[in-house]
Amino acid sequence: MNESIVVLGGGCFWCLDAVYREVPGVLECVSGYAGGARPNPSYEQICTGATGHAEVVRLRYDSAVISLNELLRIFFTIHDPTTLNRQGNDAGTQYRSVVFCQDDAQRAAVTDYIDGIRGDYSAPIVTEIADDTPFWPAEDYHQDYFRHNPGQGYCQFVVAPKVLKYRAMSAR
Secondary structure (H helix, E strand, O other): OOEEEEEEEEOOHHHHHHHHOOOOOEEEEEEEEEOOOOOOOOHHHHHOOOOOOEEEEEEEEEOOOOOHHHHHHHHHHHOOOOOOOEEOOEEOHHHOEEEEEOOHHHHHHHHHHHHHHHHHOOOOOOOEEEEOOOEEEOOHHHOOHHHHOOOOHHHHHHHHHHHHHHHHHHHO
């Protein structure tokens, strides 16, 4: 097994979490916070936008089963990388599109991937390519939120369509 880590932010972490838990080769998906100044922030603190953190998922994956490029293909399919600090009605820096790169090789791979898809969008890609930063796991109730709360309104109207979009792309 070739274990690797990638940290992705693309709006509400419930959406990313729900999708990546279904992806073969993803060994662990943890919702959390990265990119801010405050150690061990709470959900309430990051929701103010004052901490500078983004809602993210940290994926531990087997690169012999799924490549970073495939994880990025999923990421750029299920969120809009052209909207600055927002996804749909979720607005604020905590919802920014960002990849926290673990090393120079991952940064180069992410940069190359984004360069290769720029022509696929009618607006500029605003996804931030950032250096690795401390990752703080979110509170327990945020982990695997969609599975535990499928009837919740946000899950039905925002998360579920992204899961269906992933399933449709993976069926091709």
